[in-house]
Amino acid sequence: MAKVGREKEGTWESYDYSLLFLTIFLACFGLVMIYSSSSYIAEIKYKDAAYFLKRQGIAIVLGSIAMLVISRVDYRVFLKPLPWKGINLTAVFYVFALLLQLYTLFFGIKINEARRWISLGPLGTIQPSELTKVAVILFVADLIYKRAKILERMRGFVYIILFVSPAIALIGKENMSTALVIMGITFVMCFVASRKKAYFFGCAGAAVGGIIAIINSGWRSKRVEIWRNVETSEKAFQIRQGLYAIASGGLFGTGLGESMQKLGFIPEAYNDMIFTVICEELGLVGASAVILLFLLLILRIFKIAINTNDLFGAMICTGVMAHISIQVIMNVLVVTNSIPSTGIPLPLISYGGSSVIFLLMEMGIVLNISRNVGRSQMAALNRNR
């Protein structure tokens, strides 16, 4: 067996350029749609039609630089043991994220009744929960990498959940939907890693049953109430307007920039509701194309995950894949009023600097793992020689 030098950092031949291209394409498409959906409001509020476009553009440039840099740094740097016993960078990163969440809870900035942001002074604000998602993916991947066997029993799953629960609790208070996404990511990662599946189906079944029971029990949360009375409830205004936008799209849409509903009818149309503007302007064909692009992106990550010879890398890919797919699915479910409304941005497309920067960083790690794929394949080649 030929020795493959780690210092050579894999091969560029296996670098997943399709993934890179897809990612950048979706982000740029997002820019176009943000401009389309926000220019009217931006002109009114900030006297600058490109206000949101510029801010998101800067975030995407920064995020892309970070992505390219990270894609060149070996991701296994996270596994390097630190001076303290049993501690590595994933744990440090995770604890740092928890502290930021704690800070946010007390000193964060409130926007639209929710305290989710930290001020960076003149640099604007960031949403630490986006960073926490990355931290959780790395941390859980590390836990599974080190103790893969424990998941064969339900106790091991509970053990991992216990580790993640501080993050869920800290975020959940102000941002239930992000907490749900983190739960989902953790669940999918554990499910993929575990040899035994029964208790996962049990858990999933119990969760679904519980939700149905709650909805039917007569206990009405405000959101369920709004969801059920989307046509009449005063509070369903945004969702209702979104539905109107979607239904206005038809097969081919009204044309890019031609949305009526973005003209003050859908509040913050460039945000979580951006998919409705895509539907209205690009029609069923355009909206389906966007969904299929996400599917392609997910399949690229899937391919990297199964081809890597490193469990840590595979688990990171699984986490990133779960992150993107859960958000895409929940976002579209919400805007089509298929589930009670909860604020989840459409990855890479919705307006939001923190969201896009950290997601691009995640993609940077995945791209780095893709280079590792090549190395393992070469190693296999060498073995067979």
Next chain:
Amino acid sequence: MMKTHSRRSLLLVNAVIFLLLLVLIGRLAYLMIGRADYYSQKIQDMHERERSIKAERGIIYDRNGNILASNRPVCTISVIYSQMTDREQVIQVLSDELGLGEEEVRKKVEKVSSREKIKSNVDKEIGDRIREYGLDGVMIDEDYKRYYPYGELASKVLGFTGADNQGIIGLEVYYESTLKGTDGKILTLTNAKGIEMENEAENRIEPAAGASLYTSLDVNIQEYVQQACEKALEAKNAKRVGMIVMNPQNGEIYAMANVPEFDLNEPYTLNIETEGELTQEKKTELLNTMWRNFCISDTYEPGSAFKIVTAASALEAGTVTRNSQFYCPGYKNVEDRIIHCHNRSGHGAETFVDGIKNSCNPVFMEIGERTGIKNLYQTFRKLGLFSKTGIDVPGESSSIMHKEENVGAVELATISFGQSFQITPMQLLTAVSTVINGGTKITPHFGVRTVSADGENIRVLSYKEEKNCVSKETSETMKDVLEQVVASGSGNKAYLEGFRIGGKTATSEKLPRKSGKYIASFVGFAPADNPEVIAIVMIDEPEGTYYGGTIATPVVSEVYANILPYLGIKKQETKVAFD
């Protein structure tokens, strides 16, 4: 290396994601294609349900800048269930201030709806008072209600507006697009969780007020005219009296009365006493009758006043001259029947001029016979008797004329003195104006110019004119002859010291004949040599004396006595030619 079971799990997860995404596309297809019609209706409803700010409707002025129709600020009071903090107080205040029953208000306040209207058309003062209570969840939207300062004046001409400030009849309908303006909108924003967004100013699209309309109506003339008509209506216990006063040179209408008029501020209150409870159908019918502008919407047989048109047609065709000689034995044989003159003993030997002065039917039957239907109809057509006048109020009727090929000797004879066909009073007035103004057919109208709300955009309305519909000579002859009718003929009751007036009387028996119902009318203009004003009056179903020359002529004479000096028409020496 990833374990085989993990690869399989990952594949499973991917399959689930794939399926879910397919389901989402399916859901989108359902919403975007399957439910498109349903939602497009909803979207329309929504736009209507947004709080709209009504645009101020344009003002209607008379020729001197007097306001005929304007707007009074009113309020619409509504409540928003979810925003009310103290429902009891809201019920208390609203029922007190609006004078509504507590139960009625309670039912609306406690109804779980996004927005419930309590009362509209509330006086602005009351709205302001309610606003001062500062009640949460009570919305006071300002609005405008059409207001007509003169009440009954020219009611059927001006028209009124409905609940959405849209014109229902009259000028309000005809100039709807000018007057209406563009409504504004208020949008309230909430985010995905339904929280009303702070610092998010209400998205307000300002309304654009409608343009104002300056009309040719003159409040003073209209008042004189309406009073004179009412007086005649009462004196003769007639069914209705209509009168139009117009400038025959350009078609500007100074006044148009259709008595009994109704109060424009109460357009749904009948102006007649009714017995017992009316069915909805019956009431609608009565309202439609009340709103009817019969000067333009109803046709009648013009009778002797139409002899002006017959005479002008004959002069045009050259079949008679001023001095043509006729003989009236009191009747004329037409085919197998005898048609009498109103003077059964006969007028004896007459000239053309005498024939008009005496309003002698045999003379006109003779004129008609000499001229022939082809020549008559040619001039009728030029004078606009086969088409609508094009007046700028809705509901104008067309004339009912014989087809040229169906006109036999009897029809020709009766047409010649104004019977067996129907036209509107407006058509007759337009035709006569053309005859006496030198031959220019004018379009009668009210609208003179529109002025945008900011006063910057002024549009002068123009109307079609057709020159040389009759020759100058015919026009001069007719003016002279018609002046003699008033000075010494059947129209002598219109004689007014110091003013030269021309005109023609008419008494038309309504159909069916022998029912004893008549329309007495008179068309008159002044000054006779250079007409500046022309008027027609028609008294429908007078009791007692029904001759136009006796009862209709004095109405015009009375109006002229007032308005001729008002219009600045100088007194001059009048030709009293008792020849």
